[in-house]
Amino acid sequence: MSITNKKDLSDSVKKVCKEFNLPSSIASKLIGTVTEHFNDPRRAKKEAVQHFTFNWQNDLIRPVLLASELEDFTDNHISFVVARILALAHLSRQWRDAKKVSRTHPYLQISLGPTLYSCPVHSDDAGKSFPVDSDYWEKKPLRENLMCGCSFRAITKSEAE
Numbered sequence: 811m812s813i814t815n816k817k818d819l820s821d822s823v824k825k826v827c828k829e830f831n832l833p834s835s836i837a838s839k840l841i842g843t844v845t846e847h848f849n850d851p852r853r854a855k856k857e858a859v860q861h862f863t864f865n866w867q868n869d870l871i872r873p874v875l876l877a878s879e880l881e882d883f884t885d886n887h888i889s890f891v892v893a894r895i896l897a898l899a900h901l902s903r904q905w906r907d908a909k910k911v912s913r914t915h916p917y918l919q920i921s922l923g924p925t926l927y928s929c930p931v932h933s934d935d936a937g938k939s940f941p942v943d944s945d946y947w948e949k950k951p952l953r954e955n956l957m958c959g960c961s962f963r964a965i966t967k968s969e970a971e
């Protein structure tokens with residue numbers, strides 16, 4: 811199995827900074843932080859907060875914090891950004907691994923994230939499995955919606971039946 815690599819991390823920083831309109835000066839600092847601390851999300855979040863010299867909040871993140879019963883504070887907005895970067899990088903790595911083992915494990919099974927609310931995209935599909943090459947994954951990509959905390963695992967044909 812591969813590990814989360816620098817490209818996974820920098821691609822996901824770029825995607826997330828674009829989503830939330832963060833300047834490239836912050837993006838380059840975030841790449842450094844998540845690359846150094848991708849195994850220690852608490853530390854990454856703590857360090858990331860220091861890159862913001864202004865009271866940054868984002869309207870797209872606010873409803874997710876509310877649904878998670880978290881306070882609408884700047885630190886929580888930034889923590890969400892870091893968690894999303896790490897989750898997306900992890901997901902890229904998982905896709906790479908899933909494609910590698912698709913001969914023996916041709917299906918991916920969805921599980922819902924440990925969130926207080928149910929995922930607006932996948933909640934009806936919890937526990938279901940779809941082939942790795944199914945267009946399901948393009949129609950309903952994991953983690954695109956900010957409220958999605960779902961994940962998948964690769965399973966065999968007999969596990970899927």
Ligand SMILES: [Zn+2]
Binds near residue numbers: 929933957958959960
């Ligand atoms: Zn989901």
